[in-house]
Amino acid sequence: MIVLATNNKHKVAEISDCLQGVSCQAIDPDWRIEESGDTLISNALAKAVSGRNFCAGRQAVLAEDTGLFVPALGGRPGVYSARFAGPGVSFDQNIAKLLKEMAGKPNGERRAIFRTVAVLAAPEGNFWISCGELAGEILLNPRGQEGFGYDPIFYLPSLDKTLSELSLKEKNTLSHRAKALRALSPYIEELARLTLR
Numbered sequence: 001m002i003v004l005a006t007n008n009k010h011k012v013a014e015i016s017d018c019l020q021g022v023s024c025q026a027i028d029p030d031w032r033i034e035e036s037g038d039t040l041i042s043n044a045l046a047k048a049v050s051g052r053n054f055c056a057g058r059q060a061v062l063a064e065d066t067g068l069f070v071p072a073l074g075g076r077p078g079v080y081s082a083r084f085a086g087p088g089v090s091f092d093q094n095i096a097k098l099l100k101e102m103a104g105k106p107n108g109e110r111r112a113i114f115r116t117v118a119v120l121a122a123p124e125g126n127f128w129i130s131c132g133e134l135a136g137e138i139l140l141n142p143r144g145q146e147g148f149g150y151d152p153i154f155y156l157p158s159l160d161k162t163l164s165e166l167s168l169k170e171k172n173t174l175s176h177r178a179k180a181l182r183a184l185s186p187y188i189e190e191l192a193r194l195t196l197r
């Protein structure tokens with residue numbers, strides 16, 4: 001069994017769908033972690049270690065950290081994507097701040113990249129780490145109802161859709177998170193078998 005070290009119900013839904021056939025469950029809602037690192041990898045590792053300690057080292061733990069990197073903004077919001085508009089803000093407030101900062105930027109400067117670092121922590125101490133990316137553009141206005149976070153303004157030119165206009169299953173065929181998880185899937189499946197509970 002794999003424990004998912006996240007309090008984000010949208011991530012739990014996406015990860016569970018990606019890991020079809022693998023027994024996994026969200027960590028206890030009492031688990032909390034401060035995302036104090038300045039890189040995705042330091043935050044993802046901190047979540048994996050904290051999650052493993054929380055489970056008293058008895059279960060394999062999967063953690064990830066994701067950021068939206070916009071070259072025209074010097075890479076912001078990047079690792080600070082969750083609190084771009086301030087601590088404890090809503091997804092809509094973060095989107096509003098990003099659209100404000102992108103106001104007036106021409107099409108050629110609206111490129112953006114979602115990047116996920118995933119960390120699998122085995123009970124006995126080993127780690128496996130992977131990264132997944134998705135390139136797109138920041139739209140002028142939100143579109144779509146699915147997904148979470150910045151999905152409504154993340155536009156995929158090849159599909160003429162935002163991530164919010166894709167179903168969860170469609171998002172999982174191409175997303176940054178799904179790519180990072182696919183790279184770890186042989187190890188996730190092996191650990192899930194070894195830690196059956």
Ligand code: IMP
Binds near residue numbers: 008067082150
């Ligand atoms: P976290 O620090 O990895 O939990 O995520 C940082 C923030 O990035 C989240 O609060 C969301 O706003 C955003 N985010 C993470 N993953 C996604 C995604 O798949 N789509 C859209 N936004 C995301």
